[in-house]
Amino acid sequence: MDKAKSEQRAGEFATRYRAWLLAQAHNLCRNATDAEDLVQDALLRFIQTFGQLEALPNERSCEAWLVTTLTHLFYDQCRRRRVQAQGAKDPHLSNEVVVAHEPDSRPVYDSLTDAQFSEALQTLSPKIRATFELHAAGKKYQDIARSLGIPVGTVSKRLHDARARLREFLLRHIQSGVN
Numbered sequence: 001m002d003k004a005k006s007e008q009r010a011g012e013f014a015t016r017y018r019a020w021l022l023a024q025a026h027n028l029c030r031n032a033t034d035a036e037d038l039v040q041d042a043l044l045r046f047i048q049t050f051g052q053l054e055a056l057p058n059e060r061s062c063e064a065w066l067v068t069t070l071t072h073l074f075y076d077q078c079r080r081r082r083v084q085a086q087g088a089k090d091p092h093l094s095n096e097v098v099v100a101h102e103p104d105s106r107p108v109y110d111s112l113t114d115a116q117f118s119e120a121l122q123t124l125s126p127k128i129r130a131t132f133e134l135h136a137a138g139k140k141y142q143d144i145a146r147s148l149g150i151p152v153g154t155v156s157k158r159l160h161d162a163r164a165r166l167r168e169f170l171l172r173h174i175q176s177g178v179n
Contacts, residue, residue, distance in 0.1 A: 007051035014043040021066055028074045042070040120169040132162040
């Protein structure tokens with residue numbers, strides 16, 4: 001099915017459920033204007049999400065998706081208003097953008113040599129090193145898991161461990177000033 005027909009079908013569904021969704025939004029925010037904004041955002045997201053599928057999920061699933069999205073949008077709206085209200089009350093907060101200046105010196109890891117990094121890699125166990133090297137070569141977690149015959153969660157854990165051990169080893173070189 002082409003994209004135009006899929007979007008049309010999603011749009012028709014959204015139009016049918018607009019009044020129902022507006023009632024849900026009004027129950028949440030108790031303000032007609034805000035409810036209308038929430039419904040428009042939720043329906044736009046619905047069309048963007050489901051307008052590319054060949055067939056819509058069942059009506060119950062679509063209703064649940066709409067209500068969940070509407071609720072999340074409402075929470076986001078509440079958070080934004082709370083932050084804006086705090087900014088208005090706090091004289092220390094200003095609308096000025098503060099630009100952080102980059103330090104003039106180069107990052108501390110730039111002082112490490114290739115030999116030190118290679119030495120750090122040798123401290124890793126063979127399994128962790130193999131996983132780390134595949135990731136450093138640009139492989140995705142799923143590809144690494146498939147090539148090593150391990151679960152994706154194990155890949156994630158090994159990479160976490162590799163980073164922690166490398167950081168610990170390399171920080172010793174940096175802190176001791178050994179180059």
